[in-house]
Amino acid sequence: MKKDIEKVVLAYSGGLDTSIAIKWLQDTYDVEVVAYSADVGQNEPLEPVKEKAIKTGAVETYVDDLQEEFLREYAFKGLKAGALYEGKYPLATAYSRPLIAKRMIEVAKEEGADAVAHGCTGKGNDQVRFDVSFQALAPGIDIVAPLREWEFGSRGEQIDYANKTGIEVSATKENPYSIDRNLWGISIECGELEDPTVEPPKEVYQITNHLEDTPDDPEYVEVGFEQGEPVSLNGQELGPVELVEQLNDIAAKHGVGRVDMVENRLVGIKSREIYEAPAATVLLTAHGQLEDMVLDRETAHYKDQVAQKYAELVYYGQWFSPLRKALDAFIEETQKYVTGTVKVKLFKGNCQVVGRESDQSLYQEELATYDKSDEFKHESAEGFIELFGLPLKVNGRVHNE
Numbered sequence: 001m002k003k004d005i006e007k008v009v010l011a012y013s014g015g016l017d018t019s020i021a022i023k024w025l026q027d028t029y030d031v032e033v034v035a036y037s038a039d040v041g042q043n044e045p046l047e048p049v050k051e052k053a054i055k056t057g058a059v060e061t062y063v064d065d066l067q068e069e070f071l072r073e074y075a076f077k078g079l080k081a082g083a084l085y086e087g088k089y090p091l092a093t094a095y096s097r098p099l100i101a102k103r104m105i106e107v108a109k110e111e112g113a114d115a116v117a118h119g120c121t122g123k124g125n126d127q128v129r130f131d132v133s134f135q136a137l138a139p140g141i142d143i144v145a146p147l148r149e150w151e152f153g154s155r156g157e158q159i160d161y162a163n164k165t166g167i168e169v170s171a172t173k174e175n176p177y178s179i180d181r182n183l184w185g186i187s188i189e190c191g192e193l194e195d196p197t198v199e200p201p202k203e204v205y206q207i208t209n210h211l212e213d214t215p216d217d218p219e220y221v222e223v224g225f226e227q228g229e230p231v232s233l234n235g236q237e238l239g240p241v242e243l244v245e246q247l248n249d250i251a252a253k254h255g256v257g258r259v260d261m262v263e264n265r266l267v268g269i270k271s272r273e274i275y276e277a278p279a280a281t282v283l284l285t286a287h288g289q290l291e292d293m294v295l296d297r298e299t300a301h302y303k304d305q306v307a308q309k310y311a312e313l314v315y316y317g318q319w320f321s322p323l324r325k326a327l328d329a330f331i332e333e334t335q336k337y338v339t340g341t342v343k344v345k346l347f348k349g350n351c352q353v354v355g356r357e358s359d360q361s362l363y364q365e366e367l368a369t370y371d372k373s374d375e376f377k378h379e380s381a382e383g384f385i386e387l388f389g390l391p392l393k394v395n396g397r398v399h400n401e
Contacts, residue, residue: 008034015178097133306331
Protein backbone atom coordinates (compact mmCIF):
# COMPACT_ATOMS: atom_id res chain seq x y z
CA MET A 1 0.00 0.00 0.00
CA LYS A 2 1.10 3.54 -0.75
CA LYS A 3 -0.09 4.98 2.58
CA ASP A 4 -1.96 4.11 5.72
CA ILE A 5 -5.48 3.07 4.82
CA GLU A 6 -8.37 2.80 7.23
CA LYS A 7 -11.25 1.69 5.04
CA VAL A 8 -11.35 -0.11 1.71
CA VAL A 9 -14.24 -0.97 -0.65
CA LEU A 10 -13.79 -4.47 -2.02
CA ALA A 11 -15.43 -5.81 -5.17
CA TYR A 12 -17.02 -8.89 -3.62
CA SER A 13 -18.58 -11.84 -5.42
CA GLY A 14 -18.68 -14.39 -2.63
CA GLY A 15 -16.31 -16.64 -4.58
CA LEU A 16 -13.03 -18.07 -3.39
CA ASP A 17 -10.75 -15.11 -4.10
CA THR A 18 -12.88 -12.31 -2.68
CA SER A 19 -14.11 -14.35 0.28
CA ILE A 20 -10.63 -14.93 1.63
CA ALA A 21 -9.62 -11.40 0.58
CA ILE A 22 -11.78 -9.90 3.36
CA LYS A 23 -9.98 -11.89 6.04
CA TRP A 24 -6.58 -11.43 4.42
CA LEU A 25 -6.98 -7.64 4.19
CA GLN A 26 -7.94 -7.46 7.86
CA ASP A 27 -5.09 -9.70 8.98
CA THR A 28 -2.48 -8.04 6.78
CA TYR A 29 -3.38 -4.36 6.91
CA ASP A 30 -5.81 -3.99 9.83
CA VAL A 31 -8.42 -2.16 7.74
CA GLU A 32 -12.20 -2.00 7.70
CA VAL A 33 -13.60 -3.74 4.62
CA VAL A 34 -16.78 -2.65 2.89
CA ALA A 35 -17.99 -5.36 0.52
CA TYR A 36 -19.60 -4.31 -2.76
CA SER A 37 -21.62 -6.71 -4.91
CA ALA A 38 -23.38 -5.98 -8.19
CA ASP A 39 -26.16 -8.01 -9.77
CA VAL A 40 -25.35 -8.05 -13.47
CA GLY A 41 -27.23 -11.29 -14.09
CA GLN A 42 -25.34 -13.97 -12.18
CA ASN A 43 -28.64 -15.84 -11.84
CA GLU A 44 -28.19 -16.32 -8.13
CA PRO A 45 -29.63 -14.48 -5.13
CA LEU A 46 -27.25 -11.90 -3.72
CA GLU A 47 -28.78 -11.68 -0.25
CA PRO A 48 -26.80 -14.75 0.88
CA VAL A 49 -23.70 -13.12 -0.58
CA LYS A 50 -24.38 -10.06 1.55
CA GLU A 51 -24.82 -12.21 4.65
CA LYS A 52 -21.65 -14.14 3.84
CA ALA A 53 -19.63 -10.93 3.54
CA ILE A 54 -20.76 -9.77 6.98
CA LYS A 55 -20.10 -13.20 8.45
CA THR A 56 -16.61 -13.17 6.94
CA GLY A 57 -15.81 -9.82 8.53
CA ALA A 58 -17.05 -6.96 6.33
CA VAL A 59 -18.24 -3.92 8.30
CA GLU A 60 -20.78 -3.00 5.63
CA THR A 61 -22.11 -4.44 2.38
CA TYR A 62 -23.72 -2.93 -0.69
CA VAL A 63 -25.74 -4.94 -3.20
CA ASP A 64 -27.00 -3.22 -6.35
CA ASP A 65 -29.21 -4.48 -9.15
CA LEU A 66 -27.37 -3.17 -12.20
CA GLN A 67 -28.79 -5.55 -14.77
CA GLU A 68 -30.64 -3.03 -16.94
CA GLU A 69 -27.86 -0.45 -16.79
CA PHE A 70 -25.37 -3.18 -17.65
CA LEU A 71 -27.27 -4.07 -20.80
CA ARG A 72 -28.38 -0.63 -21.97
CA GLU A 73 -25.22 1.34 -21.22
CA TYR A 74 -22.54 -1.29 -21.76
CA ALA A 75 -23.41 -4.55 -23.54
CA PHE A 76 -25.86 -2.95 -26.00
CA LYS A 77 -23.31 -0.27 -26.89
CA GLY A 78 -20.95 -3.08 -27.80
CA LEU A 79 -23.74 -4.82 -29.69
CA LYS A 80 -24.33 -1.71 -31.80
CA ALA A 81 -20.59 -1.52 -32.40
CA GLY A 82 -20.52 -5.19 -33.47
CA ALA A 83 -17.67 -5.79 -31.03
CA LEU A 84 -16.10 -9.26 -30.76
CA TYR A 85 -12.59 -9.51 -29.36
CA GLU A 86 -10.40 -11.37 -31.86
CA GLY A 87 -13.59 -12.15 -33.77
CA LYS A 88 -14.88 -14.58 -31.13
CA TYR A 89 -15.33 -13.26 -27.58
CA PRO A 90 -18.53 -11.21 -26.93
CA LEU A 91 -16.80 -9.35 -24.05
CA ALA A 92 -19.31 -10.24 -21.33
CA THR A 93 -16.97 -9.94 -18.36
CA ALA A 94 -15.19 -6.96 -19.91
CA TYR A 95 -18.44 -4.95 -20.02
CA SER A 96 -19.25 -5.54 -16.36
CA ARG A 97 -15.94 -4.35 -14.87
CA PRO A 98 -16.15 -0.62 -15.69
CA LEU A 99 -19.75 -0.50 -14.46
CA ILE A 100 -18.81 -2.16 -11.16
CA ALA A 101 -15.78 0.12 -10.84
CA LYS A 102 -17.94 3.20 -11.37
CA ARG A 103 -20.35 2.18 -8.64
CA MET A 104 -17.50 1.22 -6.28
CA ILE A 105 -16.02 4.70 -6.55
CA GLU A 106 -19.43 6.14 -5.69
CA VAL A 107 -19.63 3.86 -2.63
CA ALA A 108 -16.10 4.78 -1.60
CA LYS A 109 -17.11 8.44 -1.57
CA GLU A 110 -20.28 7.67 0.40
CA GLU A 111 -18.34 5.61 2.96
CA GLY A 112 -15.35 7.90 3.22
CA ALA A 113 -13.11 5.02 2.16
CA ASP A 114 -9.58 5.84 1.08
CA ALA A 115 -9.01 2.76 -1.09
CA VAL A 116 -10.71 0.27 -3.39
CA ALA A 117 -9.80 -3.38 -3.90
CA HIS A 118 -10.54 -6.30 -6.18
CA GLY A 119 -9.83 -10.01 -6.30
CA CYS A 120 -8.20 -10.16 -9.72
CA THR A 121 -5.02 -12.09 -10.44
CA GLY A 122 -1.75 -10.45 -11.35
CA LYS A 123 -1.73 -11.86 -14.86
CA GLY A 124 -5.35 -11.46 -15.86
CA ASN A 125 -7.24 -8.81 -17.80
CA ASP A 126 -9.71 -7.86 -15.08
CA GLN A 127 -7.04 -6.27 -12.88
CA VAL A 128 -6.34 -3.84 -15.71
CA ARG A 129 -10.02 -3.14 -16.30
CA PHE A 130 -10.61 -2.35 -12.63
CA ASP A 131 -7.40 -0.40 -12.02
CA VAL A 132 -7.65 1.73 -15.15
CA SER A 133 -11.33 2.48 -14.49
CA PHE A 134 -10.60 3.44 -10.88
CA GLN A 135 -7.82 5.75 -12.04
CA ALA A 136 -10.05 7.38 -14.65
CA LEU A 137 -12.89 7.99 -12.20
CA ALA A 138 -10.92 8.85 -9.04
CA PRO A 139 -7.33 9.78 -9.92
CA GLY A 140 -5.02 9.14 -6.99
CA ILE A 141 -7.21 6.72 -5.04
CA ASP A 142 -5.29 3.80 -3.55
CA ILE A 143 -5.90 0.44 -5.20
CA VAL A 144 -5.32 -2.81 -3.34
CA ALA A 145 -5.03 -6.11 -5.21
CA PRO A 146 -4.52 -8.93 -2.71
CA LEU A 147 -3.85 -11.55 -5.40
CA ARG A 148 -0.84 -9.52 -6.55
CA GLU A 149 0.53 -9.49 -3.00
CA TRP A 150 -0.48 -12.49 -0.98
CA GLU A 151 1.50 -15.63 -0.32
CA PHE A 152 -0.84 -18.19 -1.85
CA GLY A 153 0.68 -19.87 -4.89
CA SER A 154 -2.34 -21.86 -6.04
CA ARG A 155 -6.09 -22.14 -5.69
CA GLY A 156 -5.47 -25.21 -3.57
CA GLU A 157 -3.56 -23.10 -1.03
CA GLN A 158 -6.38 -20.54 -1.08
CA ILE A 159 -8.88 -23.29 -0.34
CA ASP A 160 -6.71 -24.48 2.54
CA TYR A 161 -6.64 -20.94 3.96
CA ALA A 162 -10.43 -20.69 3.64
CA ASN A 163 -10.89 -23.97 5.47
CA LYS A 164 -8.38 -22.96 8.15
CA THR A 165 -10.10 -19.63 8.83
CA GLY A 166 -13.64 -21.00 8.68
CA ILE A 167 -14.66 -19.27 5.44
CA GLU A 168 -17.27 -21.13 3.41
CA VAL A 169 -16.38 -21.40 -0.29
CA SER A 170 -17.90 -23.42 -3.12
CA ALA A 171 -14.60 -24.11 -4.88
CA THR A 172 -12.86 -27.38 -4.02
CA LYS A 173 -9.63 -29.00 -5.11
CA GLU A 174 -11.77 -31.41 -7.11
CA ASN A 175 -13.72 -28.54 -8.74
CA PRO A 176 -11.12 -25.87 -9.41
CA TYR A 177 -12.87 -23.94 -12.19
CA SER A 178 -13.14 -20.17 -12.04
CA ILE A 179 -16.52 -19.02 -13.36
CA ASP A 180 -17.78 -15.49 -13.97
CA ARG A 181 -21.37 -15.07 -15.13
CA ASN A 182 -23.60 -12.21 -16.21
CA LEU A 183 -26.51 -11.67 -18.58
CA TRP A 184 -24.27 -11.27 -21.61
CA GLY A 185 -22.23 -14.43 -21.05
CA ILE A 186 -20.17 -16.75 -18.89
CA SER A 187 -16.39 -17.11 -18.76
CA ILE A 188 -14.82 -20.33 -17.50
CA GLU A 189 -11.14 -21.03 -16.85
CA CYS A 190 -8.59 -22.88 -14.66
CA GLY A 191 -8.25 -26.57 -13.97
CA GLU A 192 -7.70 -28.90 -16.90
CA LEU A 193 -8.91 -26.17 -19.27
CA GLU A 194 -5.39 -24.74 -19.03
CA ASP A 195 -4.29 -27.57 -21.35
CA PRO A 196 -5.42 -26.42 -24.83
CA THR A 197 -5.22 -29.98 -26.16
CA VAL A 198 -7.96 -31.20 -23.81
CA GLU A 199 -11.61 -31.11 -24.82
CA PRO A 200 -13.61 -29.24 -22.16
CA PRO A 201 -15.39 -31.70 -19.84
CA LYS A 202 -19.17 -31.65 -20.05
CA GLU A 203 -19.53 -30.35 -16.52
CA VAL A 204 -17.64 -27.16 -17.41
CA TYR A 205 -20.56 -25.75 -19.37
CA GLN A 206 -23.11 -23.98 -17.20
CA ILE A 207 -26.17 -23.23 -19.38
CA THR A 208 -25.77 -24.49 -22.95
CA ASN A 209 -26.90 -27.98 -23.92
CA HIS A 210 -24.38 -30.40 -25.37
CA LEU A 211 -25.12 -31.02 -29.04
CA GLU A 212 -26.23 -34.58 -28.41
CA ASP A 213 -28.81 -33.25 -25.94
CA THR A 214 -30.23 -30.50 -28.16
CA PRO A 215 -33.64 -30.83 -29.87
CA ASP A 216 -33.75 -32.68 -33.17
CA ASP A 217 -35.94 -29.97 -34.70
CA PRO A 218 -34.84 -26.39 -35.35
CA GLU A 219 -36.44 -23.42 -33.63
CA TYR A 220 -37.02 -20.02 -35.21
CA VAL A 221 -36.92 -16.73 -33.34
CA GLU A 222 -37.60 -13.21 -34.58
CA VAL A 223 -35.69 -10.34 -33.02
CA GLY A 224 -36.92 -6.79 -33.47
CA PHE A 225 -34.50 -3.84 -33.39
CA GLU A 226 -35.01 -0.10 -33.08
CA GLN A 227 -32.02 2.07 -33.92
CA GLY A 228 -29.70 -0.83 -33.23
CA GLU A 229 -31.14 -1.97 -29.89
CA PRO A 230 -33.14 -5.20 -29.49
CA VAL A 231 -36.69 -4.37 -28.38
CA SER A 232 -38.82 -7.43 -29.16
CA LEU A 233 -38.67 -11.21 -29.32
CA ASN A 234 -41.10 -13.16 -31.49
CA GLY A 235 -43.28 -10.09 -31.86
CA GLN A 236 -43.51 -9.33 -28.14
CA GLU A 237 -42.01 -6.08 -26.90
CA LEU A 238 -39.71 -6.73 -23.94
CA GLY A 239 -37.37 -4.79 -21.70
CA PRO A 240 -33.67 -5.54 -22.14
CA VAL A 241 -33.30 -7.85 -19.15
CA GLU A 242 -36.34 -9.97 -19.94
CA LEU A 243 -35.44 -10.14 -23.63
CA VAL A 244 -31.89 -11.32 -22.98
CA GLU A 245 -33.00 -13.79 -20.31
CA GLN A 246 -35.58 -15.37 -22.60
CA LEU A 247 -33.20 -15.48 -25.54
CA ASN A 248 -30.50 -17.04 -23.37
CA ASP A 249 -32.89 -19.84 -22.42
CA ILE A 250 -34.01 -20.47 -26.00
CA ALA A 251 -30.58 -20.39 -27.62
CA ALA A 252 -28.88 -22.35 -24.82
CA LYS A 253 -31.38 -25.15 -25.34
CA HIS A 254 -30.00 -25.54 -28.87
CA GLY A 255 -26.36 -25.41 -27.79
CA VAL A 256 -25.80 -21.98 -29.32
CA GLY A 257 -23.13 -19.61 -28.05
CA ARG A 258 -20.17 -21.78 -27.03
CA VAL A 259 -16.69 -20.38 -27.60
CA ASP A 260 -13.45 -22.30 -27.03
CA MET A 261 -10.49 -20.07 -27.88
CA VAL A 262 -6.87 -19.31 -27.20
CA GLU A 263 -6.83 -15.54 -26.84
CA ASN A 264 -4.19 -12.88 -26.46
CA ARG A 265 -4.44 -11.33 -23.02
CA LEU A 266 -3.53 -7.71 -22.54
CA VAL A 267 -0.61 -8.62 -20.25
CA GLY A 268 1.12 -10.45 -23.11
CA ILE A 269 0.32 -14.11 -22.55
CA LYS A 270 -1.95 -16.46 -24.43
CA SER A 271 -4.78 -18.03 -22.46
CA ARG A 272 -7.26 -20.78 -23.22
CA GLU A 273 -10.77 -19.54 -22.41
CA ILE A 274 -14.23 -21.08 -22.52
CA TYR A 275 -17.25 -18.84 -22.97
CA GLU A 276 -21.00 -19.33 -23.17
CA ALA A 277 -23.00 -16.47 -24.67
CA PRO A 278 -26.26 -17.73 -26.20
CA ALA A 279 -28.25 -14.48 -26.35
CA ALA A 280 -25.22 -12.38 -27.26
CA THR A 281 -24.41 -14.72 -30.15
CA VAL A 282 -27.94 -14.48 -31.56
CA LEU A 283 -28.16 -10.71 -31.12
CA LEU A 284 -24.74 -10.00 -32.62
CA THR A 285 -25.51 -12.25 -35.59
CA ALA A 286 -28.97 -10.76 -36.17
CA HIS A 287 -27.83 -7.17 -35.66
CA GLY A 288 -24.97 -7.58 -38.11
CA GLN A 289 -27.23 -8.89 -40.85
CA LEU A 290 -29.78 -6.14 -40.30
CA GLU A 291 -26.95 -3.64 -40.77
CA ASP A 292 -26.09 -5.39 -44.04
CA MET A 293 -29.48 -4.28 -45.34
CA VAL A 294 -29.59 -0.69 -44.12
CA LEU A 295 -26.01 0.64 -44.12
CA ASP A 296 -24.39 1.91 -47.30
CA ARG A 297 -21.29 0.06 -48.44
CA GLU A 298 -18.65 2.58 -47.36
CA THR A 299 -20.15 3.06 -43.89
CA ALA A 300 -20.52 -0.70 -43.42
CA HIS A 301 -16.94 -1.41 -44.43
CA TYR A 302 -15.52 1.36 -42.25
CA LYS A 303 -17.66 0.26 -39.31
CA ASP A 304 -16.04 -3.19 -39.51
CA GLN A 305 -12.73 -1.51 -38.68
CA VAL A 306 -14.33 0.46 -35.84
CA ALA A 307 -15.81 -2.76 -34.41
CA GLN A 308 -12.38 -4.31 -34.05
CA LYS A 309 -10.95 -1.24 -32.36
CA TYR A 310 -13.99 -0.93 -30.10
CA ALA A 311 -13.59 -4.56 -29.00
CA GLU A 312 -9.92 -3.98 -28.21
CA LEU A 313 -10.69 -0.88 -26.15
CA VAL A 314 -13.30 -2.75 -24.10
CA TYR A 315 -11.08 -5.80 -23.66
CA TYR A 316 -8.12 -3.62 -22.64
CA GLY A 317 -10.14 -1.84 -19.94
CA GLN A 318 -10.33 1.48 -21.81
CA TRP A 319 -14.09 1.97 -21.35
CA PHE A 320 -13.70 5.48 -19.92
CA SER A 321 -11.24 6.57 -22.59
CA PRO A 322 -11.96 9.57 -24.84
CA LEU A 323 -11.58 7.34 -27.90
CA ARG A 324 -14.29 4.92 -26.80
CA LYS A 325 -16.67 7.81 -26.20
CA ALA A 326 -15.81 9.30 -29.58
CA LEU A 327 -16.39 5.98 -31.32
CA ASP A 328 -19.78 5.76 -29.60
CA ALA A 329 -20.76 9.01 -31.29
CA PHE A 330 -19.88 7.54 -34.69
CA ILE A 331 -21.64 4.28 -33.92
CA GLU A 332 -24.83 6.00 -32.75
CA GLU A 333 -24.95 7.89 -36.04
CA THR A 334 -24.73 4.58 -37.95
CA GLN A 335 -27.62 3.13 -35.94
CA LYS A 336 -30.28 5.70 -36.97
CA TYR A 337 -31.71 3.35 -39.59
CA VAL A 338 -30.91 -0.02 -37.99
CA THR A 339 -34.57 -0.78 -37.35
CA GLY A 340 -36.32 -3.94 -38.45
CA THR A 341 -36.86 -7.63 -37.76
CA VAL A 342 -34.48 -10.54 -38.21
CA LYS A 343 -35.52 -14.19 -38.32
CA VAL A 344 -32.96 -16.62 -36.90
CA LYS A 345 -32.85 -20.42 -37.11
CA LEU A 346 -31.35 -22.23 -34.10
CA PHE A 347 -30.29 -25.82 -34.60
CA LYS A 348 -27.55 -28.06 -33.18
CA GLY A 349 -25.28 -25.25 -32.04
CA ASN A 350 -25.81 -23.15 -35.16
CA CYS A 351 -27.30 -19.68 -35.31
CA GLN A 352 -28.31 -18.86 -38.89
CA VAL A 353 -30.15 -15.78 -40.13
CA VAL A 354 -32.82 -16.91 -42.58
CA GLY A 355 -34.83 -13.72 -43.05
CA ARG A 356 -34.64 -10.00 -42.48
CA GLU A 357 -36.86 -7.00 -43.21
CA SER A 358 -36.71 -3.26 -42.62
CA ASP A 359 -38.51 -0.16 -43.83
CA GLN A 360 -35.04 1.40 -44.05
CA SER A 361 -33.64 -1.32 -46.29
CA LEU A 362 -31.30 -0.27 -49.11
CA TYR A 363 -31.92 -3.61 -50.80
CA GLN A 364 -33.98 -2.91 -53.93
CA GLU A 365 -35.43 -6.01 -55.54
CA GLU A 366 -35.88 -4.32 -58.92
CA LEU A 367 -32.12 -3.71 -59.00
CA ALA A 368 -31.06 -7.06 -57.58
CA THR A 369 -33.38 -9.36 -59.53
CA TYR A 370 -32.45 -11.31 -62.65
CA ASP A 371 -36.00 -11.66 -63.96
CA LYS A 372 -37.89 -9.38 -66.39
CA SER A 373 -38.54 -6.72 -63.75
CA ASP A 374 -34.80 -5.97 -63.68
CA GLU A 375 -34.18 -2.19 -63.81
CA PHE A 376 -30.38 -2.35 -63.60
CA LYS A 377 -28.74 -0.73 -66.65
CA HIS A 378 -26.48 -3.51 -67.88
CA GLU A 379 -25.08 -1.37 -70.67
CA SER A 380 -23.52 0.93 -68.06
CA ALA A 381 -21.31 -1.87 -66.79
CA GLU A 382 -18.85 -1.83 -69.70
CA GLY A 383 -17.85 1.79 -69.21
CA PHE A 384 -17.71 1.40 -65.44
CA ILE A 385 -15.42 -1.61 -65.71
CA GLU A 386 -13.20 0.18 -68.24
CA LEU A 387 -12.62 3.08 -65.83
CA PHE A 388 -12.42 0.93 -62.71
CA GLY A 389 -9.79 -1.31 -64.26
CA LEU A 390 -7.86 1.44 -66.02
CA PRO A 391 -5.03 1.66 -63.40
CA LEU A 392 -4.41 -2.09 -63.69
CA LYS A 393 -4.51 -1.88 -67.47
CA VAL A 394 -1.89 0.88 -67.49
CA ASN A 395 0.26 -1.02 -64.96
CA GLY A 396 0.12 -4.14 -67.09
CA ARG A 397 1.01 -2.20 -70.22
CA VAL A 398 4.09 -0.66 -68.58
CA HIS A 399 5.43 -3.64 -66.65
CA ASN A 400 4.21 -6.74 -68.49
CA GLU A 401 4.81 -5.94 -72.15
